Amino acid sequence: MPKMSDVAKLAGVSTATVSRVLRNPDTVTPSTKEKVLEAINQLNYQPNMLARHFRRTETNTILVLVPNISNTVFSEIVGGIEEEAAQNGYRVLLRNTNNQLENEYASIEHLKQRQVDGMIMLSPKLDEETLIEISHQYPIVLATAHLETPTIPFVSIDNVRSSEKATEHLIRLGHRRVAHISGPMYSLISRNRYEGYQNAMKNHGLNPEDKFVREGEFTYESGYEHMLDLLSQKEVPTAIYAASDDMAIGAINAANELGVKVPEDLAVVGFDNIKFASMFNPSLTTIAQPLHGMGQRSMELLLKKLNGEAISQTEHVLPDKLIIRDSCGAKHKEKLLPM
Amino acid sequence: MPKMSDVAKLAGVSTATVSRVLRNPDTVTPSTKEKVLEAINQLNYQPNMLARHFRRTETNTILVLVPNISNTVFSEIVGGIEEEAAQNGYRVLLRNTNNQLENEYASIEHLKQRQVDGMIMLSPKLDEETLIEISHQYPIVLATAHLETPTIPFVSIDNVRSSEKATEHLIRLGHRRVAHISGPMYSLISRNRYEGYQNAMKNHGLNPEDKFVREGEFTYESGYEHMLDLLSQKEVPTAIYAASDDMAIGAINAANELGVKVPEDLAVVGFDNIKFASMFNPSLTTIAQPLHGMGQRSMELLLKKLNGEAISQTEHVLPDKLIIRDSCGAKHKEKLLPM
């Protein structure tokens, strides 16, 4: 493999000049630049990135921590990150944490060892204090995460408000016994969504009763189990808002199994707008997050940090959207109740 | 940040010894090892990986080329790769090709510039000749790919045989007008699956007519469109084998829309066993590939290449499985026709 000194020799210049041609082409006279480029071409020279990274102590690589790469929600965000990164000459290193806290801890080593220039964490499990501490030392950005005290840049939607919308939609369809299957309560997102559910209920003079609330884990199985449970009570909900589409689909299948028809007997609203939400039968009414855009925005923020630019705004709340399909029964109604 | 020389100074040894403690602990006496480890601890020393990589001209990083990270088929394979890689001290760099040939080409640069030690390509689009040429220079492994002349290690299932099984299953349920929605024909996998369909038909004395075959693109939309088309003919199929679950689901929804009931009026078999296959209504009969295992095996093979071990076997065909659920109507039948 030819090295820079080979190019220099062939072009009759010094390595310094070759380096300049590569990195600051304007600081060198056109004629010598010509010669150098010619030599580079002739030798088919490729700069040794390892040497460059070493010398410059930067890698042009960022790390993305993903709770579960097979979850379409995360993989779409990664897609957005990847695109923005590629456009800016950065590569994306991926790490599956499998929802394990220890894997998040372990990933910090990559930053410490300067193996990556920065990190984007999707739905981090680490406590806020630790995150802030990391953030003091390394460039990090959070996505689908929300902080009580936003000192670290993060990208998210307004989970409280979106949950209010989802719940309100069900209430305006005339439902009063609206149940909620939440995500795990250790996650702030889940707590926010739960809060939104409660707000909407109270705002409409309804009492969010404990017997209509279940703590799930965002998974199909947890939605399925909790729905079976909810429907086995004496008083049964007529509508349910699940904090993820996976859970919503689980809930619908559980209802079906008990002969409860969706949306006729049970109205369902989910969250995430996964690819299958529109393919499922009945198609899912759900909250759509701008996943690709969230990935992009996260990378934009990280780029700013990497370039030493000041980030005036750390809280980046993108607009979500309630997508009305069949599972809520809205299409059978003539009109909604007033707000 | 403390460097190796700091550790050496504190421990009262040379950097060479520190290096040895880190990489060949057995070649140094326990007592000095003790001292060095003590110093490392005290300084909270982390080796500078950039320097190490540079010096050793290796990165402990591999590149995975993914046609589409949001596709659960690929993300599950990536999961398997990731796991095996992590266990062996390798990191996984991810690159989305978006099914673009030029992105596959561009990724070779990473290898040339020694930014990664090796590469796993999922469903590569590059022609066999080019792949072989790359393989002569760099360690690569293919997954969900099949070569005519297997000179590069690859991991796959037997797509011809699995398609035969899928088609045969429908035939044994009594269907004679069995249609096929294939993947894009530029892909060998699609051609193999088509071949399997044809084999099964012919083996049972049926004629695989052109009017019952459509070339899709593995996507939901293409399955949907082609099904509408198939059902608009005078003679209509009673069963369909789609080369992907996404297409199968599209086909089912198209049928539903036309009032054709699945499985009563139309039996459907898909391919991939995506997560959603079991959640869909009707649940999908489909071919399951051992995705996680395929990822793992690919990484195992790449590790062998990276370690300079000989790979005696390049063709790694893992077992697939026909998973019988509701969409094919088998559960309504008393028994299948004989083979």
Add this chain to the structure above:
DNA sequence: TTGTAAGCGTTATCAC
């Protein structure tokens, strides 16, 4: 067993 010292290929700091 341990230390010395010469690189690895690039970039940055000086002079010129």
Add this chain to the structure above:
DNA sequence: GTGATAACGCTTACAA
């Protein structure tokens, strides 16, 4: 505008 040269931090012959 260009060149000489000293790093960057680690690894590894080779010597002791």
